[in-house]
Amino acid sequence: MTPTTGKDMELICPAGTPPALRVAVDAGAHAVYCGFQDETNARNFPGLNFSRSDMAAAVDYAHQHGTKVFIAINTFPRAGAATLWHRAVDDAAALSVDAVILADIGLLAYAAGHYPDLRLHLSVQAAAANPEAIRFYVDAFGVKRVVLPRVLSVAEIADINGAISCETEVFVFGGLCVMAEGRCSLSSYVTGQSPNMHGVCSPASHVGYHESKGDLVTRLGNFTINRIPAGQPAAYPTLCKGAFRANNVSGQIFEDAVSLDASTLIPALCRAGVKALKIEGRQRSRAYTKAVVTQFRAALHAMASGAEIPHSVLAQVSEGQSATCGAYLKTWR
Amino acid sequence: MFTLSFRHDFRVPDFVSSALRPLPLLPLEIFLQQLASSIVARHPDILERIGRTDRLRFGIDPSDVPFAVEIELHHSVVGLRVLRSFDERLLHARITGTLAALIGLVDGEADGDALFFSREIVVTGDIAAVLALRNAVDAAEIKLLSEALALVRLWISQPGKLLRGLLADEPRRGYATDNERTQP
Numbered sequence: 001m002t003p004t005t006g007k008d009m010e011l012i013c014p015a016g017t018p019p020a021l022r023v024a025v026d027a028g029a030h031a032v033y034c035g036f037q038d039e040t041n042a043r044n045f046p047g048l049n050f051s052r053s054d055m056a057a058a059v060d061y062a063h064q065h066g067t068k069v070f071i072a073i074n075t076f077p078r079a080g081a082a083t084l085w086h087r088a089v090d091d092a093a094a095l096s097v098d099a100v101i102l103a104d105i106g107l108l109a110y111a112a113g114h115y116p117d118l119r120l121h122l123s124v125q126a127a128a129a130n131p132e133a134i135r136f137y138v139d140a141f142g143v144k145r146v147v148l149p150r151v152l153s154v155a156e157i158a159d160i161n162g163a164i165s166c167e168t169e170v171f172v173f174g175g176l177c178v179m180a181e182g183r184c185s186l187s188s189y190v191t192g193q194s195p196n197m198h199g200v201c202s203p204a205s206h207v208g209y210h211e212s213k214g215d216l217v218t219r220l221g222n223f224t225i226n227r228i229p230a231g232q233p234a235a236y237p238t239l240c241k242g243a244f245r246a247n248n249v250s251g252q253i254f255e256d257a258v259s260l261d262a263s264t265l266i267p268a269l270c271r272a273g274v275k276a277l278k279i280e281g282r283q284r285s286r287a288y289t290k291a292v293v294t295q296f297r298a299a300l301h302a303m304a305s306g307a308e309i310p311h312s313v314l315a316q317v318s319e320g321q322s323a324t325c326g327a328y329l330k331t332w333r
Numbered sequence: 334m335f336t337l338s339f340r341h342d343f344r345v346p347d348f349v350s351s352a353l354r355p356l357p358l359l360p361l362e363i364f365l366q367q368l369a370s371s372i373v374a375r376h377p378d379i380l381e382r383i384g385r386t387d388r389l390r391f392g393i394d395p396s397d398v399p400f401a402v403e404i405e406l407h408h409s410v411v412g413l414r415v416l417r418s419f420d421e422r423l424l425h426a427r428i429t430g431t432l433a434a435l436i437g438l439v440d441g442e443a444d445g446d447a448l449f450f451s452r453e454i455v456v457t458g459d460i461a462a463v464l465a466l467r468n469a470v471d472a473a474e475i476k477l478l479s480e481a482l483a484l485v486r487l488w489i490s491q492p493g494k495l496l497r498g499l500l501a502d503e504p505r506r507g508y509a510t511d512n513e514r515t516q517p
Contacts, residue, residue, distance in 0.1 A: 016468065017382075017468065017471065017472035018472065019441075019471070019472055019473075019474050020471075020472075045464060045468065046383075046384070046461050046462075046464045046465035046468065047382045047383055047384070047464060047465035047466070047467070047468030047469045047472070048468045203461070204460040204461035204463070204464045205459075205460070205461040207460040207461075208457075208460065209455070209456055209457050209460070210457055211455065211457075216452065216455070230452075231452070232452075233450050233451060233452070234449055234450050234451075234452055235450070236446075237460075283446070283468075284444055284446055285441065285443070285444040285445055285446070285467075285471045286441045286471055286474075287437075287441060287442055287443055287444040287447075288444040288446070288447065291444075316447055316451070317444050317446070317447040318447075318450070319446075319450055320450065321450055321451060
């Protein structure tokens, strides 16, 4: 485990477009993660992501400003179509990025075999949540950092860091998935497409909204998955954030429509040996990127100087306009 | 360089909206058509990012002013109409919100998801098209006030440009003819 003092904690920020990357760099990101314009990454949304030439320019810009670039190639190659994923790794290596974020064992083997100098990070999509699993990835592929799934408490993260030799990165802000990252088939069940294989959860082409008596009605595929009364915050159109009736109880049976905000836990995560803090939201705007990166850089600065972590002002950009510390505190049932 | 920066929760007062109601729409349509064309000419990457070659017709519906805008994208051409109300059947997608919220989205000052969560904007229709448009516009780094002022300066220095817009069918250049205006 590499002890962290807070001063060497990294802030890893999302960018869905080249201007968002520049905003993240300018706002003080230590590293920016982004993806190519195809299903090799888990934010394969219309109008989003980087062409090869975009990525080359983005890497140049980031490196000129002392910021690292990680490329997410974190979906699982389809049988018979692995060339697309291999080409993404080839191109990332050719662009001299600082790391690639991978989830699939076969792709990790490809990257480790063809590019031994390419730094490998294990994606949250791999769902490696215990020391044995993490040690396998380190020993087999030389993984240098693991992005931990959002199922662990701070104490469990500390235990993991005490038992492994690589760095860990944890999410501190943004949308939450159901607690089985890389293994969720809810979107696939309804639409035939999933974040794991196609890079899209609840693809926009399958989403419909309409208003009925002031309520916002959300449909996914052939199902109505939510009906939100006027004046209440809306949620993403995913099954996990939908509201359903079961056993005469109506409500969100999978997850509340709420964002993760673990800014107050940064000192505890630091003491738990975490190396890097990750912000979710490659699908979000430049305005979101600027607001969140600025807030978390201020939090890191405050911690490094011994000051109190500043109060979060990010509720406005949060799903459901409310926040949770998620599994880190495990205050739910 | 001017930047447009104001609160996206600002709402045009009712008395202002009422005062705008009797005004003719054609001058605004000419202005917005030329503004849209110049923005697309300056930012061709918008259409590349949207990545659709089929004809797309968006209804932009500022809820606090007495007019709405239909924008039609087809290949590299943008057409625009200013209307009192939409024929919903002719739209692929509709985006409704206050004028300030919609300008904030174009100008990169507001976050589309946040406006959706807070119910400040409502989107209906082809959500994939809306998402592509939103992401493409955000990536274009448009400074709307600067673009508008540049157009005004052009009109002042080249009044013929304005005249052509008034005399010709310039406002609807590139727009589908009425025969082509089929339902999506």
